[in-house]
Amino acid sequence: MPIRKNILITGASSGLGERMARDFAARGRDLALCARRTDRLDQLRKELLAAHPGITVSVRALDVNDHGRVFEVFQSFRDDLGRLDRVIVNAGLGKGQPIGTGHFEANLQTAQTNFVAALAQCEAAVEVFRRQQAGHLVVVSSMSAMRGMARNVTTYAASKAGVAALAEGIRADLLGTPIKVTTLYPGYIASELSDRAEKAPLTVSTAKGVRAMVRAIEAERAEAQVPSWPWVPIGFALRHLPLRVVAKMG
Template sequence: MRKNILITGASSGLGKEMARQYAAMGRNLVLCARRRDALQALASELTSQYPDIKVQIRALDVNEHEQVFTVFHSVANEFGKLDRVIVNAGIGKGGSIGKGFFNANRQTAETNFVAALAQCEAAMEIFRQQNDGHLVTISSVSSVRGFRGAFTTYAATKAGLASLTEGIRIDVLHTPISVTTIHPGYIDTEIIDEGTKPPFMVDVQTGCRSIIKAIEKEVDIAYVPFWPWALLRHLLAWLPLGWMRRFS
């Protein structure tokens, strides 16, 4: 069992709900995000409900790359062993290319890919030293294709993250280190624009149950929830560009 789990982007959305569900499973948690107050409130909630688990918080901006390495290694030293790292921190800012959204698109690219690379590097350093561990990256169903408008850069970063993760998986194939890529479909979190209702969207509790089920199996790749995304991802790959315009 992977007992000691580090989650980035844990102050809201998928990270926060994964923390709640893992706490209920009796796992020790390291919760990382920029907002210390939100992390502290979550840690207090979890330790009051589940007094037998350890919950630590770390204020961490994943775009501060040296800080990522420092935090990850300090946690591994304090816990004695770090069993799983979930690279979850991400944002969805941006707009159509060439319409004045460069700064927002750049922030999304840096946070979702470059900062994710830093997290993967730091986690894999630890796992290689331990000769054991489980790296999990949170990509997206949108990684299957290019998307228009606000999704253009976001989808590209998630495709890059999926490719990066697969490369790591190949690198450590047939070793005690596992590597999983999770591709969530539409899950109702803060990253979904208020007032929009994408197709097949599920609540965050349902979505995270599907995510954790896949993580616990340590599969290579999972599209979640399984229905309908395990099927629709094949359809997305073949849709004409005219149809793709309707998805954003």
């Protein structure tokens, strides 16, 4: 399995994206980091270079809902590093309200960020990979994608199910090529996106959760529920439990 030296991470200024950047930097990888908050990206870059002076860290501002800018930034990163070996589609949004309660704008924003913007990122990444004839696309979905979820999670879960199906379709299209696709289904991992999850049972720290994510990414598994315990059995249960039971979990 090739070493993916140059890694692009979206949503890298905080949470899971920031922690992945730290973990990959510790492995000696060169990084292309983008997010809306450039002050935090600049600080992260300084910290990573101080701790790992042998690596390259390139940063750029990016709002993933600016679709044209996604293509520009990905190409600029490729120019910076010479090639992109792995792209991690991580940027996302967790807001939402029950459907039909007058909060369409919040639900729309989540759907656009988690699915349409992810589509733009996948398009931009795979364009680069097709030209290179190599690469590894990683799409961050969620355990909530396993079933339709109730209350505030309805749109979020649907958007994450959509992006998981998108990743599987890309994987199907690229079977037999040097381009690999991984879909991650994180469980409850503490992060800035997971205020509710931080109070939930089974929540693990950002460091522990991201270690599991990075292991699955490095193994280039097609799909991974992370951390595997307890989320593999929970994922099985979610797919098979009656909807009335699943509805109480949202």
